[in-house]
Amino acid sequence: MRQRRDIQGLRALAVGLVVIFHLFPSVLTGGYIGVDVFFVISGYLITGHLDRELDRHGRIRLGEFWARRIRRLLPAALLVMAVSAVGALLLIPRTLLPQNLTEITAAAGYVLNWVLAASSVDYLSSDAPASVAQHYWSLSVEEQFYIVWPLLLTAAVLVGVRLLGRSRRTALTAVIGLVFAASLAASIVQTALSPAPAYFVTTTRAWEFAAGALVALLPALGARLGASVRLIASWVALVAVLACGVFFTASTPFPGAIALIPVVATALLLWLGDDDHALAPQRLSHPAAVQFVGDASYSLYLWHWPIIVLAAAAIGRPLDPLLALAAGALTVALAWATMRWVEQPIRRAPGLLARRLPTYAGAAAAMAAVIALALSPLGVLRAEDQAAAATIAELERDASGCFGAYALLNDCDDPYALTDTVNPTLTQSGGFGLRSGDGEECDWATIADRSEMSCDLGVPAAEATERLAFIGDSHADQYALPLALAAREHDWSVLVRTRGSCTPLAPVGVAAEDATASQAEACDRWTIDVLDEVVSDTEVDTVIVAGRYELQPDSTENAHEVMERLQDAGKSVIFIADLPGTAHEWGATDTMESAPSCVEREWRDDACAWEPAPHTDWAQTAAYEAGATIIDPSTLLCQEGRCHIVVGGTIVFADSHHISRAFARTLTGWFGDQISGALARS
Structure with missing residues (x-):
């Protein structure tokens, strides 16, 4: 199939959205949708290619297909990974090196999206900065698509055509339509329940490839429409993509149902095809500069993010606008060089490099080299950390x-x-808080991207001198370890109920300012259940409340009511004042x-x-007014x-x-004394 200028223009648009979003995030808050544009284009092109191969040969030559994908994608990707690994070793702070090297390793194996999905559900790591290889998550999704898609289409032909007697197009359309529907449904549900991992996993993205694939199987739409209708439809679709880039933000529930806007708009532009009409938006794709950006879009995507991360690490701060422009210029230069001397020569290489076995062997060797480049120093770092941890463990005791x-x-x-x-x-x-290896009976669950912990610390309730309840958010979790150790020393039994970013002192229906709708709903359910449980537990004599309150609106009145409710149920209340974080203005x-x-x-x-x-801590004010005992770590x-x-x-x-x-463990004695004093006074 001849190269379509409009598709190169869409590639230029997609990479432009992503690069501008990363260089100037406040200017184009929804530029991340450029990745979705790429996914639709990939589904369209790959499915069209495989359909034509089925038409010519009656089957998909899997070995040849994968070899072509390897020659097209891996050389440039592995080159940038190797440079990123060296750059990380030279410029990234020691604290961030393990994360960077681990993610480079996952990127080299094209499983980074699943690694990021697994880590994103843990709110303990929510503050971790992006690694030099984080943008490879989308390439991992693409590679997984390239592996599975030809197998799926092959199975569709075998079952639909040879067993059921359907036409090839009917069989392919039915299977792809099923993938589209199932994946879209999964995307909507998972985005509502757990938006952070839903962003990365392949199952929530497959429908975007399928959207492009369905268009590839349809007759071209542009020739069937009048010039005016085609013109209007093209402008509406392009404006829809641009509007998503401008108006979507980090808080947009993505890639749920709202992702249909950029995906359907991109699919429509592909379906309409190129257009030479003087007023057609496709004409914007025709200039040589736009075609160059489209041609170099892959290398531009590969280079732009490590340049941003490494440059920021080198100067010790985020890039200002002038440096961001310089990073953009360097990205273009490196992308041109990579396209000129890596991508094109290897794609078009004759002889040995064009054969399957050398392609697979070379890819395996190059991937192994990059993984070794990242894992070797990572092993050294981990050995150093293990030795240091052993020394610190002795000091903690x-x-x-x-x-x-x-x-x-x-x-x-x-x-x-x-x-x-x-x-x-x-x-x-x-990290912080209790871990599964600490010897406590705890259950952890992740609901709406926030961790909920349920524990019974200390001694069994029947043997305890005191039965306590400990409730709060992650700022309560940070004290769970010294509380567990103190409980053993003092023969306490402690019922622990915590949920990240969720304080039981805030009113139901009033969420933290950074909470999504699903997180707010889950917090409400948790708050109601925990307060009901603690109030109705006749064995609990004292309730310890801890949390972070700066992200909550002033809820003094509700906090006062919660504490009075606990006191009316015969419970004493101990309030742990929030400890300020590192130097910053509150909020x-x-x-x-x-x-x-x-x-x-x-x-x-x-x-x-x-x-x-x-600052004014409304929760501490409420605790004082309610007559609760206040423990202030500050x-x-x-x-x-x-x-x-x-x-x-x-x-x-x-x-x-x-x-x-480490520091929390050394608070055990102080923490135990503070609670013992409060119990003696109650």
């Missing part, structure tokens, strides 16, 4: 020493000094920096200490009006606002 909070509790000299035990990478990778969460990253960047005594901005960590991140040779926060596991 010495309550008479000067590690972590012990440095403050034992009045050690220079508690904020940068010592050789400070390990930003280990702190960040260690400006988009500017919050990871504490380990800050320490790694500053690397000096008392690194990244700050004076917290004044009295320990923010002495004399200054909060500290490096304390006792370790880093307080695992990210920007959750206490690290």
Whole structure:
């Protein structure tokens, strides 16, 4: 099939949307839909090619098809991966190297989309920055499509034509239509339930390829329409794609039903075909510059993201507009060079390189080389971290020493000094809260992209001196480890119920400002169930409430009512005041920096200490008015009006606002004493 200029124009539009979105995210908030445009184009072109092969040969030559895809896609992709790996080793901070090298490895195996889907459901990693290879998620989806699609069409022909006696087009259309319907339904449901993983998985994207595939099997539409109708339809479709790029945002539930707009619009443009009418939008595709961008779209997509990430890492901050323009220019130069000297020569190479077995062998060897390039240093990093973790584990158990909070509790000299035990990478990778290996009876579930934890900590209720309940969001989770250890020491039994980004003190129907509709609904259900459970549990005498309140609207009145309800049920209430995260204005969460990253960047005594901005904590006000006992960790960590991140040779926060596991463990004695005192006073 001759190359269609309008398709090259659509490719140019798609890559332009994505690149501008990444370079200037506030300018084109929905530019990510360029990936969906690419998916529709791929479904259209590949299905058309396979259908013509079936027409000519009666079968799909799978070995030849996959070899052509390898020669077309892998050389440039693996080259950029290798350069990205070297760039990461030279420029990416040590705290972020494991994530980057792991994702490069997954990208080389074309399974990155599933890796990102698995990690995205964990709110503990929601603050993790994007890696140098993250954009390969869409290429992983494409490669999986190229593997499965010819097999599916082959099966459709075998069953539909040879067994059922249907025509080839009927069989193909039926199977592709079924894929379209099933995948679209899965996309709508999964996006509503768990939008973060739904964005990456192949099952929620297959319908976009199928949309293009269906168009490939239909007779061309453009020739059947009058010039005026064709013109209007073309402009409507193009404006729809552009409008999605402008008006969609990160909060748009994507790729659910709303993704039908850019997908159907792209499919319609493909169906209408090229048009030489003077007023046709397809004419915008014809200039040589647009055709070049379309030709180089693959290399442009490959290069633009690692350039952005590595440049930002080199200067230690996000790119300003001038540097973003420079990054764009470098992207174009590298894309041209890659297309000129890598993509085209290998695609068109005669002789040995054009044969299947050398193609497969070369691809396997190149993939193995890139994986080895990423895994070798990753293994060294992990060995270093394991040795450091063993040392820190010994220090965590010495309550008479000067590690972590012990440095403050034992009045050690220079508690904020940068010592050789400070390990930003280990702190960040260690995360916060309880883990399955901590020996506690906990259940974890992910509902609407937020983790819910249910535990019974300490001793059995029948043997306990006190039966407590501990409820809250992830800012309660961060204290679950010292609470578990303290509960064992004091013979307490603790019922734990937490849900990420969901405080039981906020009214039902009033969600955090960054919550999606599904997350708000799940939070409401959880809040109602947890409060009912705790109130009705006659064995619970004391309820400990902890959480993060800065992202919630002022809910003082409701918080007061919740605490009174608990007290009316005969429960004492202990309120844990929220601890400020790393230096930022309250509410400006988009500017919050990871504490380990800050320490790694500053690397000096008392690194990244700050004076917290004044604020009004409505939840603490309500606790005071309700007569609850208040435990305030800031009295320990923010002495004399200054909060500290490096304390006792370790880093307080695992990210920007959750206490690290190492530091939390050293809070066990302090935490137990605070709760014991509150119980004695109740």
